[in-house]
Amino acid sequence: MDTATVRIVEPDGEVAAGAPAPPPVAELLAGYRAMVLARRLNEQAGALVRQGRLAVYPSSRGQEACQVAAAAVLAERDWLFPTYRDTAAVVARGVDPVEVLTLLRGDWHCGYDPLAHRVAPQATPLATQLLHAVGVGHAARLKGDDDVVMALCGDGATSEGDFHEACNFAAVLGAPVVFLVQNNKYAISVPLARQTAAPSLAAKAVGYGMPGVLVDGNDLAALTVVLGEAVRRARDGGGPTLVEADTYRMDAHTNADDAGRYRGEDEVAGWALRDPLLRLRAHLVARGALTEQLQAEYAAAAEALAARTRDGVTRGGGVDPEEMFAHVYATPTAQLAEQRALLRTELELEGS
Amino acid sequence: MDTATVRIVEPDGEVAAGAPAPPPVAELLAGYRAMVLARRLNEQAGALVRQGRLAVYPSSRGQEACQVAAAAVLAERDWLFPTYRDTAAVVARGVDPVEVLTLLRGDWHCGYDPLAHRVAPQATPLATQLLHAVGVGHAARLKGDDDVVMALCGDGATSEGDFHEACNFAAVLGAPVVFLVQNNKYAISVPLARQTAAPSLAAKAVGYGMPGVLVDGNDLAALTVVLGEAVRRARDGGGPTLVEADTYRMDAHTNADDAGRYRGEDEVAGWALRDPLLRLRAHLVARGALTEQLQAEYAAAAEALAARTRDGVTRGGGVDPEEMFAHVYATPTAQLAEQRALLRTELELEGS
């Protein structure tokens, strides 16, 4: 396998020497716009946590290129399997942010309709969702559909047994899955060096007999090309690909985390220079494609998204205690009906 | 990583062109002797199953070179982690065959003292024991010991999550473990092609950042060199190695299996030509090292082993129903004491 990192746009916005052809400028503009929105969403969600409107928020600040590219390369009939950190990717895929944040607001475990959007619930138990992704992809093939599945996980999650089983199943079945590992260098506090001794996470592809690609995860252009290619291969029956995106988590793991305990400010500052937005902006401005006016439009769209998110989350959905019993089985068991009645009686007594 | 198969002695007994230096002839003779014993043990155990003395026996016929080499390269202070199929390796390590077969006779789960022999119980839940091996190795290092651990598993077991976690933990911790995968081409009925799409199982080492070696698993000389080298590296602080032995299970999975359902006689016949015993015998006879007299001595030793095994297993150990309660906790709980008393009363009533 090729162990060089695929990069198209350098941190300063220049095109890398010998790089693959970048995507069309319209695509890059759309991607830049989506990153502006994603960044704003990360900030807004952080603010909602500080205001006590969200219980917690795992931010993807610094990883917006991955978030946007993962959604952008998919067709509508394709599937996205996100983790708790991939709120921005789910929103980029078109799901309403207030529905997405239902989970973190604490109203319900998943606030959107996974089948309507072809977006799985944001997975918490690490790497488990990768197997579901393989199942969805394999089922598509059995049914004669050419849908592709984009499955996300972090660097830490690659250590779990389920990561191994998912990659292996996908390769043996030839399932149409693109595994995108966002290597943001930490699993909460644990640095990559304690996670693996491999030369790269992409190198793990060798052990499964599938292509592995290491890509600059802060370079939207490169991500779009690499992931787009992997999606095409999967759609054409070429099986799965493992893509490692070299990126960085700029914020703490969540608001509850104290990143100062395990990493220095210098390191973070170094990665700020590789920011995915600044880089693409410099590139598009230099090409004359990103005008002041467009920038203002994107900023306005981002504010509108933030406002909609803030209002929706603040308004809240209202919860129904009895919903606890509603979905556990298609037809509630006698036991659950009894327990639900008990709770109802309690609530009525309280209310009276 | 190097993907060529390491081979020293060809199936016809000739030394392979460009092969590494073979081990000293005395070592090869000892190895040949041990293989003769291992083969005889496999046959004897099979006979005991047919006679109803053993409940089941997973034979390693065809894999005797792996069985013998895995034990032979270890120092006394090293550890062996065998599976259900590695009875011959455990016996080659010096454990009494009757104690080893206690498990398959049905008297108790493990009939030998794992700590006295530094041989773990034969593992049934696939790949789980590999993690224990890493733990033993890492503990040795923390205690300042330079013991090495030899951990065995099959090709099928490499698909389990625990295989992945064990390799990864070993590599990250730099644990002194040699993982020996006996790729005997089948996991019960499932052929290798349904197990992995990788070019080889040894190639999985890349994803863990450890050396991976593919070796002819029917060539005792090559196994001794490759495993010996891996043990030395581990002892010297060089960390783990993944060794794939290319071999074949000549018998059915166990006596309960019907191999005709999933593989042809041709395939089996082809592998008979690569038999590990015939090959080394041809080699040693050609070198003039293996005399008729030595052959007779080995055969006699094998018969003695078989007789001892047969007699011991046939005699049986006698079981004590109350032993069920004896070891669950160091100090029996009040609940277990009560249950034990109940059983004792029942037995007394029956006896009276």
Place this chain on the structure above:
Amino acid sequence: MTGARKLTMAQAINTALRDALTADRSVVVFGEDVGPLGGVFRVTDGLTRDFGEQRCFDTPLAESGIVGLAVGMAMNGLRPVVEMQFDAFAYPAFEQVVSHVAKFANRTRGRVRLPLVIRIPYAGGIGGVEHHSDSSEAYYAHTPGLTVLAPATNADAYALLRAAIELPDPVVFLEPKKHYFLAEEVDVLAPAPPIGRAVVRRAGRDATLIAYGPSVPVALAAAERAATDGRDVGVVDLRSIVPFDDDTVCAEVRRTGRAVVVAEAPGFASVASEVVARVTERCFHHLEAPVRRVTGFDVPYPPPELEGYYLPGTDRILDVVDDLQWDAT
């Protein structure tokens, strides 16, 4: 018209799988060795040959992988029926079962139901070495969101598996492996019992034995022996552990006033504990004696030579029945 024939439980389940594969294109079967070999118990014998590799296939050897794959396939419109080779080899899939299979419908407000079946050959009595005889039902029964079935007859094995495959919710289907090779009359055309209904296998006036799966024939044998001692003991077969049929069970116990729960699993925090607890809560004033348990001991399943001492047998059951404070009446 009747579909009655003599079938072993392995054959009954094989027939159920065949009939389901035939009736519904979305049914798929997979697991370890279920393809050309037909499973280590031959339960899937001939399915790959007759329905093709796409409908019945071998997977790589990884149980979490198998269950996780089934979750995804169920999300995408199929009805997977997976086999765990033995009870203890389902444990690697525990996280997938507890954190996903059981919770997906609830998590998604019912939008993503997972119509999948996890078949588990379970329990002992076959002289298996360690890890081949666990009674693991308590782990599943304690996990909300799972339907847990344990047939005791070959007819129920057929009918309940058909119903399980049709259910929109995930089912853990526990097959008492010691029954696999015993033949019984099975009428595949007989009306199927609804999931969640226990059945009175033997009416009795004096006491009620409550059992499921492999313990049902043991309970029936005990009742038979009790009858020769002049005691009229009934047997209820739960069939479904979750949902639980309180009505059938409690009706019997209220009538007899005495009950013993029989199960192979270790008794502590078990399904048997639950039966004792809920029957006592509901029938307290009808009880002449405490509801008792005859279960496996609280030890790891013993080696083959000792399993006869471990398993609840008729003697042990009758001793406890004898102990149900008959003098007091």
Place this chain on the structure above:
Amino acid sequence: MTGARKLTMAQAINTALRDALTADRSVVVFGEDVGPLGGVFRVTDGLTRDFGEQRCFDTPLAESGIVGLAVGMAMNGLRPVVEMQFDAFAYPAFEQVVSHVAKFANRTRGRVRLPLVIRIPYAGGIGGVEHHSDSSEAYYAHTPGLTVLAPATNADAYALLRAAIELPDPVVFLEPKKHYFLAEEVDVLAPAPPIGRAVVRRAGRDATLIAYGPSVPVALAAAERAATDGRDVGVVDLRSIVPFDDDTVCAEVRRTGRAVVVAEAPGFASVASEVVARVTERCFHHLEAPVRRVTGFDVPYPPPELEGYYLPGTDRILDVVDDLQWDAT
């Protein structure tokens, strides 16, 4: 001399780990984020700094790996204390726990005992999102070979963890995470209660509440409220689920004739079921009413906004106490 100071439960456990690391060179601590970060609950705060990387270290992110590593290290003479980050994230280790941790000593006729401790922050009440509030004790309690402890006070957390680390057998140590940041008086020099002993937290004449872990303070609060209503209700804190202290529990119940078991976990086939079953079996003729349960509902743990409706609270407990057939007396 006294070692009394105000400590949160996180600090009490941190102190226990420190004292154990100091007392015994063979103790090692590892898991996810337990090193420099000090654990997501700061329970291992400062251990790597003070005892070095060899004694307290971060592992790769894999729970089966962590427990499997601990098994091997215990085989080779060390005493590992591992942390599972949250209850539901211990499920990937289930096979290692059930098939090895619980069975190794029995498998090897006591020749290889595994003196290891698996610490699990468990249960709810902290507003955690899905998978962060499971009460998973039944899975472990049902598995023979495990010792299962659930402290309810900071003093017990200290003393029981010290005892658990010294025990030659494996222990599942359940830490009620909602207690982590509540301070209480802890005397680290106080004589430690033996493992397997329940304690009467409050004597009562009329009825007995039986609880453990996070439900103990809830039971005590309910008893307090009952007292103002003129009912003298006692509280037993199990502390140890396995082994179970029948003597202490049954002595109380025989005295009061009425009992209610309180626990957060779903009730079906749970530890609470076991308590009902065994208390009923042993105290039947002393009971004025059936032993009842106030437990979590048989649903997946709900989202934060609903957990208040799910958790057993004082109202629900008092309703059930009121229902204990007082008229009959």
